[in-house]
Amino acid sequence: MNISAPAEGLATEPKTLVESAYRALRRDIIEGRLAPGEKLRVEHLKDNYGVGAGTLREALSLxxxxxxxxSQGQRGFRVAPVSLKDFEDITQTRVMLECNALRQSIAMGDDAWEASLLAAFHRLAKAEEKRIGSEDREEWEERNRIFHEVLIAACPSRWLKHFLSILYQQAERYRRMSLYLQPIPRDIHVEHEALLHAAMNRDADKAADILSEHIRLTFRSIQAIQADQPNEKRQA
Amino acid sequence: MNISAPAEGLATEPKTLVESAYRALRRDIIEGRLAPGEKLRVEHLKDNYGVGAGTLREALSLxxxxxxxxSQGQRGFRVAPVSLKDFEDITQTRVMLECNALRQSIAMGDDAWEASLLAAFHRLAKAEEKRIGSEDREEWEERNRIFHEVLIAACPSRWLKHFLSILYQQAERYRRMSLYLQPIPRDIHVEHEALLHAAMNRDADKAADILSEHIRLTFRSIQAIQADQPNEKRQA
DNA sequence: GAAATTAAAAATCTCGAGAAAAATTGTTGA
DNA sequence: TCAACAATTTTTCTCGAGATTTTTAATTTC
Structure with a gap:
C-alpha cells in the first residue's frame, strides 16, 4: 500500500511474485481465511502460496x-488481532477523515467528477440488485469500495486519501467478519442514494452528516452482534 | 512502523538485522544522506549496511x-521524492489530525500526563539552551519529537497517533533539508512554551490555534526558501 | 548526424540451505 | 503433584548464488 498510488485508478496487475503473494495474503486476511491473531509460519505458508521463504517474508513485510x-522481534509474523475497541477507533478516525475529504471533494469536484460518481453509483446499484444469493458478494464489495473512493476522489490531499484507503481496508475486514452472523438489515442502497444526491447538489453539510451515520451504523450493528455473542471472535 | 506500537514509549532496540538496517536506512533518508529520488541499488547498499541482499530488501519493504x-514493479526501490506540494499536503493534514488529537488529549489527560508533558518540555528547553553550535542537533530533534508526542499522548486513538507519527517523520525530513540553507529565525522556544501553558491550562482552543500556527510556520519558512532558489532541491 | 536494432552489462527478483533463536517435549528431583 | 531443568524439535532469520528483466553501450542503417 504505497502512497505513490498506482497511476490514477488503474488496477495494475502484479508483475512480481512478491506482489502477488502480498495480494493473496491480503485477501485471505481481509476475508477472514487467516484468522485474527493467527501465527503466520513462513515455512508452512510458502508452500500454500507457491513462493520461496524470502519472497513470502517480503510480502508479509509489505x-x-x-x-x-x-511482527515482533525474533518471533515471526501474526495476523493483526481484532477488538471492538479497535474497530471503534477505526470508525471514529474514518468519520473524521472521510467527512473532511468529502467536503473538499464536493468543493473542488468538476463535471468529470460528477460523471464518474454517477457511474460508480450506477455500477453499485446494479450489483445490489442481483445480490440476493451471496454469490456476487465480491463484486458488490469491490464496487462499494470504488463508490466511496470516487466520492472523495476530487479531494486534492494524497495523504488523506492514503490514510483513508488503509482505514477502509481495516473496516472491510471487520464488516466481513460480522456478515457471517447477520444478514444486512439496513437498506444500504437508500443511504448510498441519499449520499449521492447530497454530493451532486453540493450540499457538503448534508453529505457529511449522511456519511457519518453511514460509517457509524456499520460499527453499531457489529457492536450489537458482539454484545450478543461476547465469547466469539473476541481477541486482544 | 507498526501500528501495534513498541510497548508504551519504550525505545526498543533492534534485535534483528532487518530492523537495524531499517533504522539505519530511515535515518539516512530523513537526514538527507540518501537524496530524494535516488535509486537504492540492493547490490550496492548491502555492503554499506553490512547485511545480505534479502535482508536489505526486507528493510526497504518496511x-x-x-x-x-x-518501489515500482520490476524496477527496484527509490528514495521517496519530495515536492513543495507534498509538504503542503503533509502540513495541512498534520494540522487537522494533530489539533484533533491535542483536543482529545487535553480533554482526557490526567495528572501523570501533565507531569510527563512538563518533563518533556523541560528536557527540550535544556537542549535548546546549548544548541548554539549545531552539534547537539540530534538531541534537540529527538526531544522535540518527544514533546510533540507527549502533547497528544493522552489521546485515546491509536490510529490517529499512528498516522501522526508517519506525518511527523515526513515533516522532519523536509525540515532538515531546509536547515542547511537557513538558520532558524523563529523563536521556537516561545512557541513551545505558549503551547505548554495552553495545554496545562486545558485551553483546547488556544492550544490548537498555537499548534496550527506552529506547524504552518515551518511550512511557510521552507516555502519562502524554495521561492528564492527555485532550481534547487526541487523534485517530482 | 540521428534513429533503430542488437549485444553486453548491470540490477532485480527468486530460491534453497545453513546458523541462531524460540517453543516443545521429556526428564529429574523435591 | 508440581516445579525446575535439559534435550529435542520447530521456526525464524540470514546469506550467497542462479534466472529474468531492465538498463546501458555499441553497431548498423538511412
Whole structure:
C-alpha cells in the first residue's frame, strides 16, 4: 500500500511474485481465511502460496504497512488481532477523515467528477440488485469500495486519501467478519442514494452528516452482534 | 512502523538485522544522506549496511510503510521524492489530525500526563539552551519529537497517533533539508512554551490555534526558501 | 548526424540451505 | 503433584548464488 498510488485508478496487475503473494495474503486476511491473531509460519505458508521463504517474508513485510500483519522481534509474523475497541477507533478516525475529504471533494469536484460518481453509483446499484444469493458478494464489495473512493476522489490531499484507503481496508475486514452472523438489515442502497444526491447538489453539510451515520451504523450493528455473542471472535 | 506500537514509549532496540538496517536506512533518508529520488541499488547498499541482499530488501519493504521509499514493479526501490506540494499536503493534514488529537488529549489527560508533558518540555528547553553550535542537533530533534508526542499522548486513538507519527517523520525530513540553507529565525522556544501553558491550562482552543500556527510556520519558512532558489532541491 | 536494432552489462527478483533463536517435549528431583 | 531443568524439535532469520528483466553501450542503417 504505497502512497505513490498506482497511476490514477488503474488496477495494475502484479508483475512480481512478491506482489502477488502480498495480494493473496491480503485477501485471505481481509476475508477472514487467516484468522485474527493467527501465527503466520513462513515455512508452512510458502508452500500454500507457491513462493520461496524470502519472497513470502517480503510480502508479509509489505502487509505491515496496512496494519494487517504484525511482527515482533525474533518471533515471526501474526495476523493483526481484532477488538471492538479497535474497530471503534477505526470508525471514529474514518468519520473524521472521510467527512473532511468529502467536503473538499464536493468543493473542488468538476463535471468529470460528477460523471464518474454517477457511474460508480450506477455500477453499485446494479450489483445490489442481483445480490440476493451471496454469490456476487465480491463484486458488490469491490464496487462499494470504488463508490466511496470516487466520492472523495476530487479531494486534492494524497495523504488523506492514503490514510483513508488503509482505514477502509481495516473496516472491510471487520464488516466481513460480522456478515457471517447477520444478514444486512439496513437498506444500504437508500443511504448510498441519499449520499449521492447530497454530493451532486453540493450540499457538503448534508453529505457529511449522511456519511457519518453511514460509517457509524456499520460499527453499531457489529457492536450489537458482539454484545450478543461476547465469547466469539473476541481477541486482544 | 507498526501500528501495534513498541510497548508504551519504550525505545526498543533492534534485535534483528532487518530492523537495524531499517533504522539505519530511515535515518539516512530523513537526514538527507540518501537524496530524494535516488535509486537504492540492493547490490550496492548491502555492503554499506553490512547485511545480505534479502535482508536489505526486507528493510526497504518496511520503509514503504513510512512512505520514505517507493518501489515500482520490476524496477527496484527509490528514495521517496519530495515536492513543495507534498509538504503542503503533509502540513495541512498534520494540522487537522494533530489539533484533533491535542483536543482529545487535553480533554482526557490526567495528572501523570501533565507531569510527563512538563518533563518533556523541560528536557527540550535544556537542549535548546546549548544548541548554539549545531552539534547537539540530534538531541534537540529527538526531544522535540518527544514533546510533540507527549502533547497528544493522552489521546485515546491509536490510529490517529499512528498516522501522526508517519506525518511527523515526513515533516522532519523536509525540515532538515531546509536547515542547511537557513538558520532558524523563529523563536521556537516561545512557541513551545505558549503551547505548554495552553495545554496545562486545558485551553483546547488556544492550544490548537498555537499548534496550527506552529506547524504552518515551518511550512511557510521552507516555502519562502524554495521561492528564492527555485532550481534547487526541487523534485517530482 | 540521428534513429533503430542488437549485444553486453548491470540490477532485480527468486530460491534453497545453513546458523541462531524460540517453543516443545521429556526428564529429574523435591 | 508440581516445579525446575535439559534435550529435542520447530521456526525464524540470514546469506550467497542462479534466472529474468531492465538498463546501458555499441553497431548498423538511412
Amino acid at each position: 502487509l505491515i504497512s496496512d496494519a494487517l500483519v504484525v | 520503509l514503504i510503510s513510512d512512505a520514505l521509499v517507493v
